[in-house]
Amino acid sequence: MDLYATPEDTVHLGWLNETVTTDGPVATVHVDVTRTDPQGGHTTELHWQAVRDRLGEQGAPEPVIDAVHERVTAATGAAGELGRHLVVDVDRPDEPLLDLLVEQRPTQDEATFGAVPSLTPLLRALDSAVPYLLVEADHSGADVTVVDFLGRTVRTDDVEGGHDVLHKVRGGAWSHRRMQQRVEDSFERNADAVVERVRRLAEAHAPDVVLLTGDPHACGLVRDALDSGPLGERLRWLRAGGRADGVDRDALEAEVAEALREVRLARMADVVARFEAARGQDRLAAAGLAGVVGAVQRAAVDTLLVDADALGEAVLATDATQPTLVGTTEQEVSDLGGEQPLTAPALDVLVRACVAQDASLELVDGVSGVLDGGVGALLRFDVRPATPTAGD
Template sequence: MKLDWLKDVALDPGPHVSVYVDATRNRETGAHDMELRWQDARTALAGRGAPEPALVALDDVATDPTGVGGPVGRAMVASAGGLELHLLLPGPPLREEAESGPVPHLMPLVRSLADDVRYVLVELDRAGADITVARSDAVETKKKLSVEGGHDLLHKIPGGGWAALRYQHAVQDSWDHNAAAVANELADIVRRERPEVVLLTGDTKAAAAFRSKAAPVVLDLLVEVAGGHRAAGTNEEAFAAAVTEALDTVRAARRQAVVDAFVQERGRGGAAAEGLRDVVAALRRGQVRTLLLKDDPSSTNTLFTGPNALEIGTSVEELRTLGVEDPVQVRADAAIVRALAASDAEIQLVQDGLDLQDGIGAVLRYADPATP
């Protein structure tokens, strides 16, 4: 999971107020319940010294209607400068949290979106395509557009003779022109949106024409999914299951690629770090490319940090050696995610099948004689 979109929050000196709540409103009393819960959280935060401007900024969004039916969560981060982050989550957080401190608490957000996949869905027929740009786990409005090729000779007819052959060639030419229009639009979308996969469904003959016109940047990401159609009549439940299966394949491949890279580098004593102390040292030097973490929501581990996101250590002495006069003790996961976001690194949550000292490891950007 890329964390560059959290960089502005990570670089803000704080203090920060971080709040994660269940924003589901499936009962008549839902709105009133949310208001009461926010007031309780606000009172507790104020009692712990949270800056009032941050709380005022959160007042504006904490009880807003989500416009989402069914289970949904809300993530909010604010500082004295105002609202820094407000996102709806694909489900309620594991537990509701409201914290104030020098470091933003971003791990619940990472946990909620760790399996998110950016994708483009192309529902194709011989006239054009409906294209949807979406994220699998983010609660947001999908971007949708239709591409019409403009050539309307779409169906071949049985028969022989030169007239029929010319007509069939004209139809094939229409398919090719329409496919080219879709391919050109999709290449622009892929370059702009940077999806992890492009899902293609619909008419098989149109798909063949599209493949012949598609740019390499699209073909490299293309996965065909059966069961979808541009016209009405799609078995929506079956097609949704097929899309979910395709996205699960992307998630598994993404996770396995990170694990394989780590195991390979660890095995040859290369660009890898393992264990909390060594990974923190690599974070401090900006070496981490991808962090591997066995997520433990119940962890009470702490680290020490300074005003700079990369001023991070396992002891006060480490930071004082770096010139940090007043290190502060914070949640380990909060300090780690802040350092990752500030250094344009990524995070991958991993399963129990991988043996990791302290439940943490990293694939490094480089290794040198000073690497732990």
């Protein structure tokens, strides 16, 4: 996957499938490539040296290390806080399986070489991002900004309604009332143009939330039209922002950030609530490592819930070339048909298996008391043995 590539599906993990189904060992790198000043290149080299040392210590061959070096130190054409996430196959070092630039620096540089890629730092960065539309409206139209799941602005549309009778006049004469009606008609027609564009962009980009700001009356017209459709539940009205001169962009950015944080928290709370409800009914949920391993073995995991801190340094077994073969021991993996069993961090093993099974992931760090041993799963189907009926 090329730099800045966007997967077709940002909810399930299937778009990462190529990174976990390759036969050869891979180098997985998550590195801070932030450049905020003229010395940024030197800083990147320092980050790279630490990454190189770790790859070398784990036995990565020189062609792989060289390929990673070329990517990590290459100019990105972007500024600000950035993280680069790479997965490089030993057999095709010049064709990375994954090369993504995310507008958020990783908490620390990480580099591994082996059969099981360590994808969690990337997924953690993506978990904190929310795809959205920002609609800044006035009576002539709107500026619509599309931000993807990597936090990148991928499109900005200037929507002009084309109806320019926009100023009401005072007075009570018949001609004045007619003019006022024409103005109101222009307002509504221009709002219709904005609504149509927002609907098309939402269909194309599937935002988690639509943020609306600007002239209150114009926003009201747009909101009324969107409220009755499928976007109604995803619509939020912001106080800051708009198309007028002198708008406080810092205030708008702060309000956008807070709205996105609330969306992330609501998403996590919804998943946790569904997990607790399913577990309370003793169906469609698996708790703890043993329960989740059993669900993975049956390809039953719909959503993996992980508290990485609570999971800690737990390990699981898997097969070097068959990511869906997971067990608590290497012998169990062999019994399941694995030919190259190995042990790796439990989180990496489970994420790898869920990628191969196109499950989704929800990081619920800090939600105490919810997950047994730091891991649980919502299931696609009930994995309990069928209860025998009379006469069986």
